[in-house]
Amino acid sequence: MFEKSSWIRLPRNVLIGHGVLDRAVEAIDELHLTGRPLIVTSPTPREVAGDRVIEDFGDRGIEPAVIVVEEASFAAVQEVIEAARSEEAGYLIGIGGGKAIDIAKMASDEIGTGFVSVPTAASHDGIVSGRGSVPEGDTRHSVAADPPVAVVADTTVLANAPWELTTAGCADIISNYTAVKDWRLANRLQNVEYSEYSAALSEMTAEMLVGNADSIKRGLEESAWIVTKALVSSGVAMSIAGSSRPASGAEHLFSHQLDRIAPGRALHGHQVGVGSIMVEYLHSGESGRWSAIRDALSSIEAPTTAAELGLDEEEVLEALTSAHEIRDRYTILGNGMNERAAREAATVTGVI
Numbered sequence: 188m189f190e191k192s193s194w195i196r197l198p199r200n201v202l203i204g205h206g207v208l209d210r211a212v213e214a215i216d217e218l219h220l221t222g223r224p225l226i227v228t229s230p231t232p233r234e235v236a237g238d239r240v241i242e243d244f245g246d247r248g249i250e251p252a253v254i255v256v257e258e259a260s261f262a263a264v265q266e267v268i269e270a271a272r273s274e275e276a277g278y279l280i281g282i283g284g285g286k287a288i289d290i291a292k293m294a295s296d297e298i299g300t301g302f303v304s305v306p307t308a309a310s311h312d313g314i315v316s317g318r319g320s321v322p323e324g325d326t327r328h329s330v331a332a333d334p335p336v337a338v339v340a341d342t343t344v345l346a347n348a349p350w351e352l353t354t355a356g357c358a359d360i361i362s363n364y365t366a367v368k369d370w371r372l373a374n375r376l377q378n379v380e381y382s383e384y385s386a387a388l389s390e391m392t393a394e395m396l397v398g399n400a401d402s403i404k405r406g407l408e409e410s411a412w413i414v415t416k417a418l419v420s421s422g423v424a425m426s427i428a429g430s431s432r433p434a435s436g437a438e439h440l441f442s443h444q445l446d447r448i449a450p451g452r453a454l455h456g457h458q459v460g461v462g463s464i465m466v467e468y469l470h471s472g473e474s475g476r477w478s479a480i481r482d483a484l485s486s487i488e489a490p491t492t493a494a495e496l497g498l499d500e501e502e503v504l505e506a507l508t509s510a511h512e513i514r515d516r517y518t519i520l521g522n523g524m525n526e527r528a529a530r531e532a533a534t535v536t537g538v539i
């Protein structure tokens with residue numbers, strides 16, 4: 188008997204491009220959301236985009252409530268939930284990098300309101316996805332949440348963000364190659380639920396980004412356009428899968444461990460990129476495609492070594508050998524790597 192079913196949640200309005208921030212209020216208006224908006228942002232994103240959105244609401248006689256957050260934590264989510272309740276917010280707008288957007292996403296899910304994503308950095312694919320990612324103690328939670336009802340990604344703002352944030356977004360997309368390999372492996376070995384459509388979309392997104400690498404250059408607004416379209420596409424792949432599997436495998440486990448071992452040292456996307464080089468080596472061996480991943484990363488000026496991430500050898504080895512413990516997600520790491528194997532993978536690939 189056929190008993191399968193799936194529920195795919197996607198954003199309704201996705202605006203990407205030059206100057207679209209000026210149309211944010213219009214895009215929100217179209218959704219017929221009711222009540223007062225609560226803007227969740229952090230200091231710099233407020234300056235580069237938040238104040239403009241607040242002013243545009245003001246021109247329509249609406250005064251949004253505003254909360255400024257500094258870190259992605261469950262405590263910050265709780266703070267936003269309380270602010271939303273006390274301000275009687277009808278919906279939330281996350282304006283910023285991954286942290287502000289994740290917090291707005293999870294808080295709105297908890298209180299059952301819609302949420303609009305206004306990224307000010309094209310730094311990773313959480314800007315569109317229905318997942319929040321939060322560290323807690325020795326673990327990392329990938330929390331299911333509703334995806335944004337609308338995404339407003341202004342390439343003028345994104346192109347003016349520090350270049351490293353854009354190369355981090357590129358690297359997060361390039362890591363889809365190994366994430367999909369891990370997903371297929373987990374499906375074969377552990378019957379993990381798998382979607383061929385989602386996997387194909389995720390891989391194609393990485394292919395297209397790498398194919399356009401020549402147009403991804405510092406100071407070119409077109410770079411922000413290419414990267415943001417890829418981030419949206421990767422977010423859609425996650426929505427189809429109903430999990431972050433198409434975009435998060437062992438390279439993400441490595442990065443999540445680094446967030447614990449060496450917090451704040453490097454950007455999420457840069458860490459997963461370097462992780463992806465080593466994870467590809469684990470999948471395909473010394474003559475495999477790990478060097479193609481490394482070359483793709485260096486062509487867009489993303490880090491490919493521990494030193495470029497600001498890490499020492501020991502930190503990389505510790506993250507590699509303990510990555511399998513951080514979450515219950517089956518990958519090529521299996522029950523873990525010993526130190527000798529980790530050293531070999533990191534050395535052969537030139538990471539250390």
Ligand SMILES: NC(=O)C1=CN([C@@H]2O[C@H](COP(=O)(O)OP(=O)(O)OC[C@H]3O[C@@H](n4cnc5c(N)ncnc54)[C@H](O)[C@@H]3O)[C@@H](O)[C@H]2O)C=CC1
Nearest residue numbers: 231235259284285286307308310311313318319320348455
């Ligand atoms: N939900 C998901 O699927 C995912 C969530 N994440 C989460 O996202 C967070 C990392 O996100 P990031 O964006 O890398 O970090 P972030 O949100 O901390 O932003 C990095 C820095 O860039 C600044 N910034 C942002 N836009 C700027 C602009 N236009 N001009 C100047 N500065 C600007 C921010 O103020 C911040 O200081 C982590 O908490 C991570 O766990 C990461 C990947 C996926």
Ligand SMILES: O=C(CO)COP(=O)(O)O
Nearest residue numbers: 312320329431434435439
């Ligand atoms: O970073 C992500 C996808 O790029 C989200 O992955 P996690 O589920 O590992 O937090």
Ligand SMILES: [Zn+2]
Nearest residue numbers: 311312359459
């Ligand atoms: Zn990621």
